[in-house]
Amino acid sequence: MLAVxxxxxxxxxxxxxxWLAARTxxxxxxxxxxxxxxxxxxxxxxxxxxxxxxLDLGALLDLRFLIAYLAxxxxxxxxxxxxxxxRGLDLPEAAMEAQCCMVGNTGFLGVPLLVALLGERAVGPxxxxxxxxLLVFSTLITLIIHAARSGGIRLGSLMPVLRGIVANPMILxxxxxxxxxxxxxxxxxxxxxxxxxxxxxxxxxxxxxxxxSLAARQARRLAASGWLSFAxxxxxxxxxxxxxxxxxxxxxxxxxxxxxAALPVAGNVxxxxxxxxxxxxxxxxxxxxxxxxxxxxxxxxMLLIGQA
Numbered sequence: 001m002l003a004v005x006x007x008x009x010x011x012x013x014x015x016x017x018x019w020l021a022a023r024t025x026x027x028x029x030x031x032x033x034x035x036x037x038x039x040x041x042x043x044x045x046x047x048x049x050x051x052x053x054x055l056d057l058g059a060l061l062d063l064r065f066l067i068a069y070l071a072x073x074x075x076x077x078x079x080x081x082x083x084x085x086x087r088g089l090d091l092p093e094a095a096m097e098a099q100c101c102m103v104g105n106t107g108f109l110g111v112p113l114l115v116a117l118l119g120e121r122a123v124g125p126x127x128x129x130x131x132x133x134l135l136v137f138s139t140l141i142t143l144i145i146h147a148a149r150s151g152g153i154r155l156g157s158l159m160p161v162l163r164g165i166v167a168n169p170m171i172l173x174x175x176x177x178x179x180x181x182x183x184x185x186x187x188x189x190x191x192x193x194x195x196x197x198x199x200x201x202x203x204x205x206x207x208x209x210x211x212x213s214l215a216a217r218q219a220r221r222l223a224a225s226g227w228l229s230f231a232x233x234x235x236x237x238x239x240x241x242x243x244x245x246x247x248x249x250x251x252x253x254x255x256x257x258x259x260x261a262a263l264p265v266a267g268n269v270x271x272x273x274x275x276x277x278x279x280x281x282x283x284x285x286x287x288x289x290x291x292x293x294x295x296x297x298x299x300x301x302m303l304l305i306g307q308a
Contacts, residue, residue, distance in 0.1 A: 004299040004300075005299040007117055007299075007302075008117070008295075008298055008299050011109075011116075011203075011207055012294075012295045014207035014208055014211065015208075015210050015211035015291070016211055017208060017211060018032075018207065018208035018209060018211025018212040018214075018215075019211035019214050019215050021208075021212060022211070022212035022213075022215035023215040029212075029216060032212035035205060035209045035212070036209045036213065038205060039201070039202055039205040039209055040170075041169050042201075043201040043202035043205050043206070044107060044108070044169075044173075044199075045169045045173035046194075046198040046199040047111065047112075047198075047199030047200075047202045048111070048127070048170060048173040048177065049174070049176055049180075049195060050192070050195040050196065051111075051115075051120075051123045051127065051177065052123075052174045052175075052177025052178045052180070052181065053177040053178075053180040053181050053185075053187060054120075054123075054177075054181065055127075055177070055181050056181070057181055057182045060124045060127070060128065062124075062128070062250075064248070065244075065249050065250075065253050065254075066132065067243075067247060068240060068243040068244045068246075068247045068249050068254075068257065069128070069129055069132055069240055069243070069244075069257055069261075070132060070136065071247075072236070072239035072240030072241070072244070072261070073102045073132070073133075073137065073236065073239070075239050075243075076101050076102040076231060076235050076236045076239045077099070077101060077102050077137065079098075079101065079231070079235065080098030080100065080101035080102070081094050081097070081098040082094075083097070083227070084098065087224075091144065091148040092144070092145045092148050092149070092278045093278055093279050095144045096141065096269070096272070096273050096276070096279045096282075096283060097224070097228055097279060097282065098141075099137065099141045099269050100228040100231070100232060100265050100282075100283055101228060101232055101235065102231070102232065102236045102261070103133050103137055103138070103266045103268070103269050104133070104232065104260060104261060104263030105210070105264055105265065105291075106129055106130040106260055106263060106266070107130055107170050107206075107268075108206040108207075108209070109206065109207070109210060109263055109264070110126055110129075111126055111127075111130070111202075112203035112207070113263075113298075114126050114259055116203070121252060122256045124253075125253045125256035125257055127174055129257060129260040129261070130174075130260075131171070131174065133266070134168060134170065135171070138268070142272070145276050145278065210267070210291065214287070214288055217284045217285065218284070218285065218288075222289075224282050224285075225282050225286045225288075225289050226289060228265065228282065228283075228286040229264075229290035229293060232263075232265050232286070232290050233262060233290055234297070237258045237259075237261040237301055239261075240257050241254070241257075241258045241261075244258070255306070258301060258305050259298070259302060259305060262298055262301040263294065263298070264290035264291040264293070264294040265286045265287045265290045267287060269287070270283045270284055
């Protein structure tokens, strides 16, 4: 356990450094916003493109893996929705809580952390979980809220969703990289080195930005936020692990899937909550609590799957 914890400690150390810099106001709040934009649009996109361009597209599309991840994640999503409704929440609020229960910080934390810990074999499974979260569950929550507020799904409500998917730099960079790989295009050395240098900024930049963004969050409504953090850090990896076992997913890929599911609540859930004006405090607190708790839970999960 100690050896696994020490492997993950530098990553959480960077998050803590970002939190301290922002908390002491040495790093201003607007600085975190611009650093996040740099990572999101440039550094992380370069990393994802370079990873995807080196993949075998046929080997990447593992239908059994995708079904297992979607089944386990969907089950936790439904549980989160039902718990929210049982507490008297309206459909948009309950759906936003359900989103907290299973959408992890795969882009900013998962990609650099899991690839560093598990090696480049983890790239394909991590990208599949990221794509599933972005394409399936982010679309689902947007459509549910639009439908609940407008009395049904209309063509006009679909267009912003489609535009958001098409304009997402993580989706664009992965698709571009996979297309590059599919066409078997050579990677010129200057381009590869450019992407390597730019992509190398993604890990420290993303982790520092996560910490800086946490400095402004407060742990309010602890009962609800604690439940959401428990669902994300415990129920989600347990559910996808059970689904992977039932569907006999290849052991290494299953381990990566479980580790990805054990990541804390994603920051983009808060962006959606803020955009729709739904459950912002609960989502913000769940991000803070789950990220802090994951310092312990992620090493434990890595130890349990035997991949670290």
